[in-house]
Amino acid sequence: MDELLKQWIPNVVAYKSRFFTSLSQTMQMTLRSGAIALVVGLALGVLLTVTKKDGIRPQAVIYRIVDLFVNLFRSIPFIILLIFLIPFTRMLVGTAIGVKGALVPLVFGCVPFYTRQVEAALASVDDGKVEAARSMGSSTLGIIFRVYLHEAVPDLIRATTITAISLIGLTTMAGAVGAGGIGSFAINYGQNQNHQDIVNVCVIILLLFVSLLQFAGNLLARRTTNRGLLRREGKDKA
Amino acid sequence: MIEIKHLNKTFALKGQTVDAVRDVSLTIPDGDIYGVIGYSGAGKSTLVRCINLLETPDSGTLRVNDSGLITAEGGKIYLGEGKTPMRERQLNAMRRSIGMIFQHFNLLDRSTVFENVAYPLKYSGMTRNEICDRVMEMLRLVDLTDKRDAYPSQLSGGQKQRVAIARALANHPQVLLSDEATSALDPDATEAILALLRSLNERLGLTVVMITHEMAVIKSICRHVAVMENGRVVEEGGVYDVFAHPRQDITRHFVASASALNRVDKLLKEDSPLVQVEEGALLVKLLFSRDSVGDSVISFISREFDVSMNIVLASVEVIEGAPLGGMIAAIKGDGDKVEAALKWLHDHHVEVEVLRRG
Numbered sequence: 001m002d003e004l005l006k007q008w009i010p011n012v013v014a015y016k017s018r019f020f021t022s023l024s025q026t027m028q029m030t031l032r033s034g035a036i037a038l039v040v041g042l043a044l045g046v047l048l049t050v051t052k053k054d055g056i057r058p059q060a061v062i063y064r065i066v067d068l069f070v071n072l073f074r075s076i077p078f079i080i081l082l083i084f085l086i087p088f089t090r091m092l093v094g095t096a097i098g099v100k101g102a103l104v105p106l107v108f109g110c111v112p113f114y115t116r117q118v119e120a121a122l123a124s125v126d127d128g129k130v131e132a133a134r135s136m137g138s139s140t141l142g143i144i145f146r147v148y149l150h151e152a153v154p155d156l157i158r159a160t161t162i163t164a165i166s167l168i169g170l171t172t173m174a175g176a177v178g179a180g181g182i183g184s185f186a187i188n189y190g191q192n193q194n195h196q197d198i199v200n201v202c203v204i205i206l207l208l209f210v211s212l213l214q215f216a217g218n219l220l221a222r223r224t225t226n227r228g229l230l231r232r233e234g235k236d237k238a
Numbered sequence: 239m240i241e242i243k244h245l246n247k248t249f250a251l252k253g254q255t256v257d258a259v260r261d262v263s264l265t266i267p268d269g270d271i272y273g274v275i276g277y278s279g280a281g282k283s284t285l286v287r288c289i290n291l292l293e294t295p296d297s298g299t300l301r302v303n304d305s306g307l308i309t310a311e312g313g314k315i316y317l318g319e320g321k322t323p324m325r326e327r328q329l330n331a332m333r334r335s336i337g338m339i340f341q342h343f344n345l346l347d348r349s350t351v352f353e354n355v356a357y358p359l360k361y362s363g364m365t366r367n368e369i370c371d372r373v374m375e376m377l378r379l380v381d382l383t384d385k386r387d388a389y390p391s392q393l394s395g396g397q398k399q400r401v402a403i404a405r406a407l408a409n410h411p412q413v414l415l416s417d418e419a420t421s422a423l424d425p426d427a428t429e430a431i432l433a434l435l436r437s438l439n440e441r442l443g444l445t446v447v448m449i450t451h452e453m454a455v456i457k458s459i460c461r462h463v464a465v466m467e468n469g470r471v472v473e474e475g476g477v478y479d480v481f482a483h484p485r486q487d488i489t490r491h492f493v494a495s496a497s498a499l500n501r502v503d504k505l506l507k508e509d510s511p512l513v514q515v516e517e518g519a520l521l522v523k524l525l526f527s528r529d530s531v532g533d534s535v536i537s538f539i540s541r542e543f544d545v546s547m548n549i550v551l552a553s554v555e556v557i558e559g560a561p562l563g564g565m566i567a568a569i570k571g572d573g574d575k576v577e578a579a580l581k582w583l584h585d586h587h588v589e590v591e592v593l594r595r596g
Binding site: 126128129131132133134135136137138139140142146147150151153224225 | 290292326327329330331332333334336337338340342344345346347348349357358360361402405406409415
């Protein structure tokens with residue numbers, strides 16, 4: 001096995017430990033910034049839904065501020081955002097480089113995208129359900145959790161999958177601030193040293209990541225859609 | 239009792255203001271089935287949403303059962319003598335005492351029937367066991383206990399609406415608002431849902447407010463009806479009286495849609511051969527209400543006054559359990575015999591209207 005690997009991907013084997021470090025850096029960046037973006041994006045998406053003009057708690061000022069923030073950061077290319085945020089990042093987490101320094105721009109790059117996705121998912125919840133909940137005397141929080149978020153679960157899972165995939169894409173650029181990761185490994189050790197096998201392996205690894213995520217996302221989304229209907233289909237087959 | 243006085247509601251739509259509800263005053267007695275009929279855009283939906291304060295009226299007062307007097311003023315709602323607007327918490331408490339069902343059922347698709355009915359009970363201070371008992375009680379009420387673990391997508395339209403009714407009644411409200419609840423159902427399911435509403439009204443003393451655009455719905459279960467047009471209530475009264483004596487054009491139109499008898503207007507307008515009368519004959523409309531149906535008046539006057547009657551159209555409606563019969567006939571006879579026959583009919587509580595003279 002070792003022989004085979006050495007023969008096929010000699011440079012990856014040679015830089016084995018760096019390769020695994022890069023993998024772990026990409027994982028860390030994705031998971032840590034993803035976790036933060038998940039919470040913040042969900043919160044902002046809910047906020048937009050609730051405070052919009054015909055939402056359950058219209059608040060024009062809050063809506064406009066969040067909306068502006070989202071639009072602003074969505075329109076900045078990520079590589080520019082990375083360097084633009086350097087002073088802010090340093091202030092916030094003490095350093096602007098490494099995995100830690102990359103987390104802040106990753107969150108800022110990911111949240112606006114995710115917020116819009118969440119907003120769209122929640123908008124697909126039928127207004128009638130919200131009205132029914134209001135007619136039953138459900139509180140604002142009750143409607144958010146028990147109607148909006150509850151009914152939109154499959155759509156939210158799809159949105160989260162798409163966002164996670166785009167987040168992996170963003171992390172490959174984080175090498176620009178010395179955060180390492182698969183992206184910078186491919187450039188520094190693959191492209192710059194003319195080791196095509198390293199580039200190829202990086203592409204395959206990223207492809208695997210993305211496919212796995214997509215598969216898991218689809219599975220979960222299907223599992224949570226209309227559970228009754230799925231169960232019935234299962235019975236029909238049996 | 240629901241008491242609405244001088245209620246107004248205006249919407250701003252694309253820079254234009256729409257008067258959805260204009261100076262509406264209504265009193266709906268306890269245990270009534272009260273219909274509100276009108277074309278779409280007449281304001282009936284807005285009116286009913288003002289009852290459970292899903293819409294905030296611009297002005298007017300409202301009283302629902304023992305809610306106390308609720309006053310709307312300047313886009314705010316005040317309770318009793320209160321000087322501060324009603325809080326969200328108070329509004330929600332009030333809404334819990336009024337059930338509501340909808341045209342499209344509005345069930346949670348990712349929840350089972352049981353979970354849907356339990357929705358309004360959770361976080362209301364009831365224990366898990368109490369909630370379970372109450373949900374099963376409600377499902378028995380609408381005869382759906384066997385579907386407790388089904389999802390809405392596995393149910394028919396009629397079953398979905400029954401789940402919605404169970405959910406709306408879970409908090410034991412005294413009032414049920416129904417917003418076009420049968421409009422998305424097929425005729426059989428409509429019939430079944432109306433029968434269920436009537437039986438709930440009888441068994442629980444539930445006051446039902448029905449919004450509809452179908453006179454057939456009003457005819458089949460309502461006791462009182464209000465006709466709305468352009469935000470106003472233009473006619474109101476007992477369903478039997480409104481059917482027997484519609485006063486407004488729009489009401490006549492609605493009545494005609496649910497009664498064969500009123501098709502004569504259409505026939506007259508089209509100048510159909512059916513309504514042509516010979517010279518000397520009269521085309522008359524006879525209306526037999528509660529007191530006069532059943533007497534064999536036609537054969538009696540034919541014999542007694544020696545007139546011939548040719549029946550063009552006849553029908554009997556049963557409204558609120560009482561028959562309302564009508565007949566369009568061409569009547570012919572010598573000299574003043576026809577007049578005498580008509581006078582006799584009039585004296586025997588048959589309403590006579592001459593539609594045409596030949």
